[in-house]
Amino acid sequence: PPAPKRKRFRFFRWAYRLTLLSGLGLTGYLAYSIYVLRHPEEQLEPDPSKKTLVILGSGWGAVSLLKKLDTENYNVVVISPRNFFLFTPLLPSCTTGLIEHRSIMEPIRNILRHKKATVKYYEAEATKIDYEKRVVYISDDSEIKGDVSHTVVPFDMLVVGVGAENATFGIPGVREHSCFLKEVGDAQKIRKRIMDCVETAVFKDQTDEEVKRLLHMVVVGGGPTGVEFAGELQDFFEDDLRKWIPEIQDNFHVTLVEALPNILPMFSKQLIEYTESSFKEEKITIRTKTMVKNVTDKYIEAQVTKPDGTTELERIPYGLLVWATGNAVRGVVRDLMEQIPAQKDSRRGLAVNEYLVVNGTENIWAVGDCAITNYAPTAQVAGQEGAFLARLFNTMAKTEAIETELKKLSVAQQEAKGDEERNHVFEEIKERQRQLRRTKQIGPFQYSHQGSLAYIGKERAVADISWLSGNIASGGTMTYLFWRSAYLSMCFSARNRVLVATDWIKAKIFGRDVSRE
Numbered sequence: 023p024p025a026p027k028r029k030r031f032r033f034f035r036w037a038y039r040l041t042l043l044s045g046l047g048l049t050g051y052l053a054y055s056i057y058v059l060r061h062p063e064e065q066l067e068p069d070p071s072k073k074t075l076v077i078l079g080s081g082w083g084a085v086s087l088l089k090k091l092d093t094e095n096y097n098v099v100v101i102s103p104r105n106f107f108l109f110t111p112l113l114p115s116c117t118t119g120l121i122e123h124r125s126i127m128e129p130i131r132n133i134l135r136h137k138k139a140t141v142k143y144y145e146a147e148a149t150k151i152d153y154e155k156r157v158v159y160i161s162d163d164s165e166i167k168g169d170v171s172h173t174v175v176p177f178d179m180l181v182v183g184v185g186a187e188n189a190t191f192g193i194p195g196v197r198e199h200s201c202f203l204k205e206v207g208d209a210q211k212i213r214k215r216i217m218d219c220v221e222t223a224v225f226k227d228q229t230d231e232e233v234k235r236l237l238h239m240v241v242v243g244g245g246p247t248g249v250e251f252a253g254e255l256q257d258f259f260e261d262d263l264r265k266w267i268p269e270i271q272d273n274f275h276v277t278l279v280e281a282l283p284n285i286l287p288m289f290s291k292q293l294i295e296y297t298e299s300s301f302k303e304e305k306i307t308i309r310t311k312t313m314v315k316n317v318t319d320k321y322i323e324a325q326v327t328k329p330d331g332t333t334e335l336e337r338i339p340y341g342l343l344v345w346a347t348g349n350a351v352r353g354v355v356r357d358l359m360e361q362i363p364a365q366k367d368s369r370r371g372l373a374v375n376e377y378l379v380v381n382g383t384e385n386i387w388a389v390g391d392c393a394i395t396n397y398a399p400t401a402q403v404a405g406q407e408g409a410f411l412a413r414l415f416n417t418m419a420k421t422e423a424i425e426t427e428l429k430k431l432s433v434a435q436q437e438a439k440g441d442e443e444r445n446h447v448f449e450e451i452k453e454r455q456r457q458l459r460r461t462k463q464i465g466p467f468q469y470s471h472q473g474s475l476a477y478i479g480k481e482r483a484v485a486d487i488s489w490l491s492g493n494i495a496s497g498g499t500m501t502y503l504f505w506r507s508a509y510l511s512m513c514f515s516a517r518n519r520v521l522v523a524t525d526w527i528k529a530k531i532f533g534r535d536v537s538r539e
C-alpha cells in the first residue's frame with residue numbers, strides 16, 4: 023500500500039539528512055581543532071615579579087605537570103637535552119620498524135606554545151643543582167654550539183623530573199658492547215644492528231659457528247622492557263625477516279636471560295606462566311636463574327644456577343645484545359642527594375614526602391623515576407605525580423594571591439572611614455578567608471593504579487587490571503586488542519594517534535622495512 027512506503031521513504035530521507043549534518047558537524051569540529059592546533063594564540067609575557075619555577079626534564083613526569091600547570095602564575099623554565107616528549111610504552115615497537123620513532127615523539131615546543139603564558143625552554147642537560155645557591159648549572163651538549171654552551175639558571179622553585187639511567191651494576195663490558203632501550207637513539211641503534219647481524223650472517227663464506235653467533239639475539243633482563251622487546255623481535259623474524267631472507271630461518275634465535283627464577287616479577291603468577299608458555303610456543307628461549315657477570319664483544323659470561331643449587335659459569339655467544347636490567351640514579355640526582363643531609367640514607371633516588379617535596383628541602387620537588395615513593399618507576403606513576411604537582415602549584419599560586427589581597431584588605435579596614443565602609447571591607451575579608459580555606463584543601467599525593475599491561479609477541483598481551491577494588495588478570499589476543507586501543511588512546515596527541523595507527527596499517531599491508539639505514 024502507498025502510505026507506509028512513503029513513510030519509509032521519509033524515514034530514510036531524514037536519516038540521510040541527519041548523517042549528512044553530523045558528518046558536516048564532525049568535519050567542522052575537526053577542522054576547527056586542527057586550526058587551533060596550527061594557530062596558537064598570543065602568549066602572556068613573563069612577569070619578573072612572579073616566582074621562577076624551573077622544571078628539569080621533558081618526560082612523563084615533567085610533561086604531565088606542564089600540561090595542567092597554569093603557567094601565568096610563574097615564570098616557567100624547562101630544561102631538557104631532549105626537545106620532545108617520548109611515548110615510551112611503544113618504544114619496543116620502534117626497534118623493528120613496526121612503528122616509526124617520530125610517530126611517538128611530540129615536540130616540546132608544540133606543547134609549550136599552547137600554554138597561556140610563555141614558557142622558556144633550553145635544550146640542555148642540567149649538570150649540577152646547587153641547593154644552597156638555588157641555581158642549576160646547564161650545558162648544551164648538542165653538536166652545534168654557540169659562544170655560550172654552559173650557563174646558570176636561578177630558581178625559586180625546582181622540579182626534578184630527569185628520570186633514570188640504565189642500570190649496569192658495574193658489570194664489565196656492558197656499556198661498550200650492548201644496546202640499551204630507553205631513548206629513541208637506542209631503538210634506532212637496535213634496528214640497525216639487527217639488520218647488520220642478519221646481513222653479516224649471510225655474507226659469502228661465513229662459517230657456520232659465526233652464522234649461529236651473529237643470529238643469536240640475546241636480551242638481558244626479564245622485566246617488561248626485556249619481555250616486550252623479545253616479543254617484538256620474534257614477531258619481526260616470523261612476519262618479515264624469514265620471508266625476505268630465508269637463509270637465516272634455521273639459525274635466527276632469541277634468548278631472554280634473567281637472574282631471578284622467573285620473568286615479569288610484577289605480574290601475577292598466572293600471567294607469568296602464560297607468558298612463559300607463550301614464549302615457548304614462539305620459540306623464544308627463557309634462561310632464568312642466569313646472572314650475567316661479564317660481557318665481551320662476542321659472548322656474555324653468566325652464572326647459571328642448576329636445579330641442584332650448584333652454579334657454573336657459562337659463555338653465551340651473541341650477535342645482538344640488548345641490556346634491560348632496570349634503572350639507576352643519574353649523576354645530577356646523586357650529586358643533589360649528597361648536598362642534602364636528609365638524603366643520606368637514600369640509595370635509589372630522591373626521597374620525597376607525600377607532597378613530593380624532596381626531603382630536607384622546602385623548594386625542590388621530584389617526580390617520576392628519579393623520586394623514591396612506594397610505587398614502581400612507571401609512566402603511570404610519573405604521569406599522576408606530574409598532574410598532582412600541577413594542581414599543587416596552581417593552588418599555591420591562588421592561595422598566595424588571596425593572601426596578598428587579605429593583607430591589602432586588612433590595611434583598608436584599618437583606614438576605613440565610617441562603619442559602612444568598615445563593614446563592607448569586613449565582609450570582603452570574610453569572603454576571601456572562605457575562599458582561602460576552600461583553595462587550601464589539597465590532600466597529599468595518592469596514586470591510583472590502573473593496572474599493568476605488556477605485549478608478549480604473536481599478537482598477545484598480558485594485563486593485570488585493577489577493577490572495582492579487585493584485580494583482573496588476562497592474557498591473549500583480546501588482551502592484545504585492548505593493549506593496542508589503550509596505548510593508542512594514551513598517545514600524547516591526535517597527531518601521534520594518527521601516525522601510530524597509520525604505521526600499524528602500513529606494516530600489516532606492506533610488512534616492516536628490512537633495509538639498514
Ligand code: FAD
Nearest residue numbers: 079080081082083110111148184185390391399400401402
Ligand atoms: P623520563 O620519561 O625518562 O624523562 C626524563 C627526562 O629528563 C627526559 O626528557 C630526559 O631527556 C631528561 N633528562 C635526562 N637527564 C637530564 C638532565 N641532566 N637535565 C635535564 N633533563 C634531563 N611505564 C608504564 O607505565 N607503562 C609502560 O608500558 C612502559 N613502557 C616502557 C617501555 C620502555 C622501553 C621503557 C624504557 C620504559 C617504559 N615504561 C613504562 C617506564 C616509563 O617510561 C618511565 O617510568 C617513565 O618514562 C618515567 O618518567 P620520568 O618523567 O621520570 O622520566
Ligand code: NAI
Nearest residue numbers: 243244245246247248280281313314347348398399475476
Ligand atoms: P626491571 O627492573 O623491571 O627488570 C630488570 C630485570 O633484570 C630484573 O628482573 C632483574 O632480575 C634482571 N637482572 C638484573 N641484573 C641482571 C643480570 N646481571 N643478569 C640477568 N638479569 C638481570 O627493568 P625494566 O624492564 O627495564 O623496567 C623498568 C621499569 O619500567 C619498571 O618499573 C617497569 O615496570 C617499567 N616498565 C613497564 C612496562 C609496562 O608496564 N609494560 C614496560 C617497560 C618498563
